[in-house]
Structures are given as C-alpha cells and as structure tokens.
Amino acid sequence: MRVPLTWLKDYVDFDVPAGRLVELFSLHSQEVDGVYRLGVLDGEVVVGEVQEFERHPNAERLFVSKVDLGVEIVQIVAGASNLYPGARVPVVLPGSLLADGRKLKKARLRGLDSYGMMMSERELGISQSHEGILILEDSCEVGRPLTDYFPIGETVLDIDVMPNRPDLWGVIGVARELAAILRTDFRVPEPQFDTGGAPTGEYGLRVEVDELCPRYDLRRVSGLNPGTTAPIWMRRRIHAAGMRPVSGIVDATNYVMLETGQPIHAFDAQKVRGGIVVRRAHAGEQLTLLDGSVRTLDEQMLVIADEERGLVIAGVMGAEYAEVDGRTSDVLVEVATFSGRNILETSQKLGLRTDASGRFERGLDPNMVDYSLDRVSQFLTTLAAGRVALDTLSHNPHPVQPWDVPLRLKRAENLLGVAVREEEVAERLTSLGCRVQRESDHVVATVPTFRRDLTREVDLIEEVGRLIGLDRVPEELPAVTTVGGLSTEQQKVRLLRRVLVDIGLAEAVLYPFGPDRWADGLMLNPEDKRRRLARVKNPLSAEQTNLRSMLLPGLLDAAARNKAFSSHGGAFFEIGRVFAHNSIPQEMEEIALTYRLQGEKGLEDLHAASAEAPTGITNGVEGLENLTPFSGVEEALRVGAVMAGTVRPGGWNVPPFKAGFFDIKGIVERLVPRATFNPIQEPFLHPGRAAEVRVGDVNVGWVGELHPRAVENFTLEDWPVAAFELDLKLCDPDPTPHFREFVSVPAVMMDLALILDSRVPIGDILESADGLSPLLADIRIFDMYTGPQVPEGKKSVAFTLTFQGEQTLTDEEVKQELDKIISHLSARFGALVRGV
C-alpha cells in the first residue's frame, strides 16, 4: 500500500520525518518496503500566466514564452507546444530541487535566457503525463505559491501490508495505525451530500449466492456532468498512491478505495438492462474485459450481471458492456463484500490480479460498505455535480456485529515475558478501535468489525506487545531439560560429507528439478523405474518439470556448465534427496487424499483406513523409508559424485589427475568399507567399467565410468567422467572400531606371481584367499601384467602375502600354508605359479 504522507495528514497530525516514520512502522506495525518522492522536493513553484508564446528563433523544437509571475515577467524556453497566451501554468523557480535529482538553474537555451521551468504533470508528481505543460484552472491566482492549491512535492511510504490486515489497504486504516503508534488522535471526514437524484429502485438487485456475497449495496447517482475529470489534488493523490487517474467517475471510486480499502465499482446505469444480478458464472461463460482480454469462466466464479449479460467478474475486473465512459451521466455504484477465498481462487485461476481483487481476497469487513458508499456519493456530487438517489438497494442478510474478546493480564505476561499494566492494555486496544471494559484481572475488548484478525486473546496480546514495543521484552534463556545431539544417522551424514570434502571433492547443492531430456540422455530403458518420475504441476519452466530420480544428471549438467565456462574439470558431490512417483492403488485413493488434506485425524474418521491399509503404504512420517507414502512420492537420501575432465591439473611433481574407474572406486571403498563390487550393465555406464556396489545382499548403488554416449548427451565430449551414486543407509565412513589382539613376533612376507585366465576377477581371488589359511594376515596385489611375457588370454598377477603366527614362523610352516593357498587357487581358478 502506497501512502502519500500529505494524504495521511488529512486524518492524523504528525511532525515526524519520513525516516523515523519508516522505523516506527517497522518496529510497531508493518514493514515499509520503500520511500518514494515525487514532484518538487525543495524550492518554490508559483502560478504564472503566459503572455506571449512563440517558436524559438534558433531551434525548431523549442518555444519561447513570456510568463507573468505576478512580481515580474520572465522569459522561459519550453519544449512543450500546448501553451497559449492567458494559460495559467506552474513555474518552478531557479534553485529548486526536483524529485528526479535535477537542481534548477537560470539557463541559456540556444541563445535565449530561460528563467525557471514550466512544469508537466509528471514533473509535479501529479501523473505519468509528460505530454505538455500542466494548464491550471483559471481560479489559480497569478503569482501565488502553488502550494496554496495542492502540495508540489510528495513523500510516499510503500507499506508491505500483512495478509491479516486488510484494514491497512486504505489510507484511513494506516492513519488509525499511525495514531495508535504515536499515541495521538485521528479523525475521519464526515461524508456530506444532498440527495434527490433519480431513484435507485428503478433498477433491481438480486443476489443469488449469499455465501459468496455477504453484502451488496447499490446506489444510483444521476445528473453527472459527462466527461468530468477529477481535480488535480485528487489525481495527484491517486497517482502518488500508485494508480492511474482515468476519469472523474472512475477516479472518485478509486480514490475512495485507496482511502478506505473498500473497492467500488460504478456501472453506467443507462447500459444496465433491468437490474443487477449477483450470480455464479455459467460454465464456459465468456467475458471481454476492460483490458481487452477474453476470459472463460466456470461455475465457481462469481459474476455481477444484469438481467441479460455478465458485466463484471465480481471483485476482479469489469467487462466492457456497462462501464462508464465519456458520455456517462448516470451511474449505479456498487459497494460490496465478497468471499475472500472465492475471489482469491478466481483471481488465481484467471491469472488476473487487480487492486480490487487484492483487497477482496483478504476478506473485507461488510461494515465498510456504508462509509465508502457515502464517501463516493459525496465525491460524485462535488466533482461531477451528480445527484444522489435517496434510496440504496442493500443486500446484507447477516449483519456483522462487533465481538467481545477477554484478555487476562497474566496470560499476556506469560506470552510476552514482560508484565503489562491494565491501563496500557486498555489504552492500546482503544487506540486500535476497540471498546475496552476493565474487570478485576482481565479486560474485555469489543473488537471493531474491520479487525477480523482479532478474535482470540492471543491476537490481542500480540497487538499490545507490538504497540508497547518488543524492545521491552527481556532476553532470557530457557532451562532446557532435554539432551541435545545428532542421531547416529545424522552423525553419519555429516561425517560422510566431511570425508568427501577431505578427499578433495567440492560439495554442490543443486535443484532437484529436471527436464525429460535427463532420462533420455542417460538412455534409460522405457521400463526403467527411474523413469517413474514425480512431476511438478506448475514448474517454472519445462526444464524444471520433473523431480530427479537420480543425483547423476544434475551433477552432469553442472559439470557441463563448468565446461562451458571453460573449466578444465573437477570433482564434486551432492548429498540430497531423490524422488520417485508411485501410484496410489485405486482402492486407497480416498484414504490417501483424506490423509493429504486432513492428516492422521482425517484417517481416524475414516475408520476403515487402518483395517484396509495394505502394507507398503505409510503416512510418510519417517519420510525416508522406501515405502510409498500417501503422497504417492517416495524420497530417499543419496550421495552422488562426479569426477569429470581434468580433476586436478598436473604440477611440476605430479601428473594431471583424470579420474578413471579405480579412482572413483577408491572413494566408494572409503565410504562403504564392507562393499563388494560386481560388474553391472547400466545404459549410461561404460559396459566394462562399471560395478554394482553391494554390502552383503543389499544393493547400495553403483560406481563406474560413464558411457561415452552419455558423456556426449550431456555435452561433456572429450572429458573422462567417472561417477557413483549410493544409498546413504549403508555408507559407513568411520565404522565402530573393535580391538583385535596382535602379536609382536615378526611376520613373514612372501611374493607370489600367478598366471591366470584374464577373465578371472581378482576380487574373487582375494575373497577366496581370505580365510584359506589362519596364518594369512594380509594379501596385496603389487603388480598386474598382460603382454608378450605371458600366453595370450592370460594375465600375470603378483601378490604379496603376509603370514603371521603366534610364534615366529618357520620356513617350513610358511611353505606349507603357501602351498595350501596355491593348490586351492589352482584348483578353483586354474592359477599357475609363474617363474618359480
């Protein structure tokens, strides 16, 4: 809400600089988004009369005029052409400071002296119009300061009104609030007007939908001067408040809306057929609105119609049929209250938000209607010589009355943490418009109907708290009796992150949104369950429609962006959620929907729920278990990493580091100590350099180099890319240690080179050797060889075996164990001992 300060001063007296006002509002009421200044900030503007007006002799587009300023006649060069001798104009004198930062000086323009400047509406802060010089009414006296007629400068507070305070969407409400903050008085002008116009009753009023329209008042004002424009003071206030002045009648309705917060609509009575009908729109009903758009309505939407056609989408925007225009002399003024929720929904469905709908959607007070209707009637008579009908058609079946709310002083202290006195509670609530009765240990406030947000004790306590000032609340720490800490799982996630960072990876946090392109880029099969995506219904763009089912594509896109920035490569990881869509079985749909909208409580009502709920469906409380929650979306925490391009550039002592399978696998081994690895076929992974990661029987994820086609699909050509993605549950970067006895006798190390069929997985050898001998303490590979020295299809693998016994081992004992191992490996894998 933009509040011009000169307007505010109509209702409340204050002498507080704008900066202090901003602070006061921020600390006691609403946030202030900004302070704007319009017109002349400092200096003088006087009324001048043009005496001569001619073309500038030396410039085609300039004019020169002689202007009488009362005390002297000055020469002014102007760019505008709309002047004529006798025109009264505002002249800003040299030395004045304009809102756009210009400081006016005497000037010479193309050889002629120019004294001051004649001003356009925009320069004076009256409107956006910069077409020509503002021509003042002839009643303005030559030589008098313009401030005698209206302010020449304006300061506007842009107040960010909270949704629970529709009363602050009008200047009067803001004035009441300011008066309460300053502990001063405020006043509201008493509307006065004469009646005697054509009767409203010549038209009908029928409200068909009570529940969407609690109040609807209609009053006719006739005999208006057609084509009247609003006076400058009104136009400049409308402009300063952020709206566009339109015409006298429309400006009067907008002015009163800005003043009271109550939107008002005026119909051209001559165009209304029969009367006003408030009804639901017909399905598919179309209206051509004032902005030229054609809107298709549905039966949930409320329409203000006459007996024949829809005239207005209630509370949102009018259609062209019955709008006022330059010939309008007879209007029906609508001041109504609509269901806020309905207006909000209509506005959202149509994607159409207006000054009116923004106010209605917050739920207005039906009792605002009376004052607003009188006030606009007043302006229509004073501005356009209208005559107000004696009768008003009013639909107000359930008048709203003020309500009583008790407030215990002790409760206020218990919530605010500071004692409040009964007098100050009474004073503060009174200043907000409440009537307050004092009882022994509590007060009872009768809340005015425009404060629909004050229904409970706690609401009043908040009002008292903010008005007395939250700086009065002391600072205390609670005596917490619970024990804090991270759960084991949370500690593990934190450690995992730390380990990956210590290994040298950079942590990324990426959007979970992705395009359809991802699944195709990864060449996932049509039946792949990772194509079962949860989708956003209202994404910001088509690229952000799906919720990721894997971390990988987001990381690849990030790598591609880095490549585009001419990065040489890098390694990064993300710990984040992945999502999968799981259809709710049809028989569960009602239960699921009830749960989504009403929670557990809703399910209690649906007694059948617990009996019928098949296993595998959960309320999602844990959120991270792999069961379908009622939301239909599974989510799981994953860790994923990508090492792409040159992870680390070479140095004088190290070669450049590009990650291959064993580099990335090494990280996985660090994170999942008991992991086993089996070859895996994933469409996006290198068919020969990828593995499934398991712990026991449980799949933990995958690790591998990317398939070159996937690399290309993500525009990472020429970059080696290795990646992994793991379920966090079985990651254990720092397993709980268990002490094992060790002996101090020397171990014996033996080297053993085996010729093996090249297809034999070394992992199987290691696994199989483990446990073959109680003396074998360690087995390590120190060399791998294929080439001319070994037969084709074979490989030579060299192991170092460490034997450790309770006592020093004899050569004989070691030999015996070694032979046992060799004979086992020969039998099982066809291993031959090389070069012995």
Next chain:
Amino acid sequence: MTAISRIEELKAEALTALTEARSTAEVEQVRVRYLGRSAQLTEIKKNIRQLPQEERPVVGEAANLASRKIEEVLQSRLAELSTAEREARLRAEAVDVTLPGIPFPKGNMHPSQRVIDDVVDFFIGLGYRVAEGPEVETDYYNFTALNIPPGHPARGMQDTFFLDEGVVLRTHTSPVQVRTMLTHEPPVYVICPGRVYRRDSDPTHTPMFNQIEGLAVDKGLTLAHLKGTLTAMARHVFGEKVRLRLRPSYFQFTEPSVEQDVSCFLCDGKDPHCRICKGAGWLEMGGAGMVDPAVLEEVGYDPEVYTGFAFGMGPDRMAMVQYGVPDLRLFFEGDLRFLRQF
C-alpha cells in the same frame, strides 16, 4: 738405518699423509699403505723374529705404538672427513623449498552447509535435537496443521509447487515441527534444517533454498526466551557484539509473530555505505514467534499448560552475508569457481 728410526720415519710419513688426506678414500689409501698387509710397518712386525733377541721387544713396542698412533689419527681423520663429506653430500641434495609440495588438495563444503552445521551445533549445545522430514509434503502438514486452512490468503504468500492433489513441495520446514509434536510429548526442543521450495526466481529468490527452523515447547516459555535464544545464536554466529531486535510480523502458525533483525556485525549501523548491511544497520534474519495456540491444539498439546516458540532463518542468506556473496543463485548452480572458494 735402524728399525726404530725406520718405524719413526714411517709413522711420520703416515701422519703427514693423513693430515694431507682430503677424503675418506685417501684416508683409506693411507691405511692400506701404512697399516695394510704389505705395508712396511707390517713387514717390520712380520720380520721382527729375525731381529736379535734383545732388539725384538723394543722394535715390537715401537712398531705397535706407531701402528696404534697411526690408527688413532686415522680414525679421527676419517670421522672428520666423513662428517664433512656427508655434509657436502647433503648440501648437494638441497631442493628449492619454495617449490610446491605433492598436493593433498582441500575439498569444499557448501557455504550454506557450513552455516547449517554451525547453527545446528549451537542449538545442540543448548539441548536441542535435530528433526527432519520429507521434502514432498501433504497439504495438511505444510498448511492446514499450521493454521493455514484451504483458501487462506497466507497460502498466497508462499508460491507453492504442486505435485498432485494435496501434495506439494514443502514451502518451509515448519511441517517438520508439526510431525515432531505429533510424535513427541513436550518438552520439545528441536532444530530442523532442510531444503524448501517456492515458485520464485530472481536474483534474490531461487525456487529452492535452505531453511533452518527451531521449535521449543515447554511449560513457561515466553517471548523473552525466544529473544534470549535468538540473541545467543546471533552472537554465536556473528560475534559477541551484535544486538537483536524484534519487529512485529505475521505468520499463521505463530502469535505473536516477529521478525528478527541482527545489528550489522561489520559497521554496527555506523557506515551508510557498509558492504554488509548496505547502510541499513540491521540484517534481516527471519521470522519467529510464539507457537499459535491453534497449532498446539491441533497436535494435542494444551495451550494453557504449554507454550512454545518457533523461529526460522535462511542459512543461504546468512552465508551470503558472512562470505560476501552478492547473488543467491550462485549457491545452486554447481559452479566450481564458486564452490572452490569455500
């Protein structure tokens, strides 16, 4: 020439040779020449039996003394020279110590995560536990249970991503509070960090961002406890000198509702061109308030017995302030030029 004088002569020669020896190798040569198997001194010793009986002990002793003397000087000379030689060798092995070492590069923790861990640790110290919940939420937990029923204008304040009827991406971490209260009896002290989603995108808003919310419900909690807790947190994060102020605000699930501002830790409001607070003197930290009685009732707590406070803050924005990052969007693009700075 007598044997004795020959011995003395050899000894003198040997000692001179040792003095002149410039390396351990030369010393070794001296040893061979004067003490070796075919050395003259050795010859003299071997041939001692051929000498007259009475000369034997004298010559023998002289030869032994000479050998011992030579050996003694030789050892000391050897030690001297080998020390010098090792020093010389080490000097020759000198490297340019200004060359970089073998890299064990530091990785990078996301700036928001740094702030989250810091804040979480602070609250753990106060006795809070960490609660988490799903990012895909139901309408009930994200809105209704928080006193934001269908059609409420407050729903319009949070541009929501919808997945299905009654299913949204959570717009705040507040549903975690509800889930916690529904499954725990008071006292409850939890801190809830997590990613949240709003349909908004410009330099200061991203469709996803991090949030940290805290919730305390116990007997006798007041706004003063909220203020004290937030002040302590602000001092932990921004330094002991900062002050906290509360401003009125509006949230459906708290009443009274407040905004928390922290005084600028850099200029304390004294610099109109401050790069941190832009001259405002205050940094907006987020919303807070006393848990609305309607919310307490919704989860089955008696609001006449228990009161509570809740607060929220944006770790991304805190990181922007702490590390001087101008654009929020940088946080979520995976740009290594950004990530590697942390």
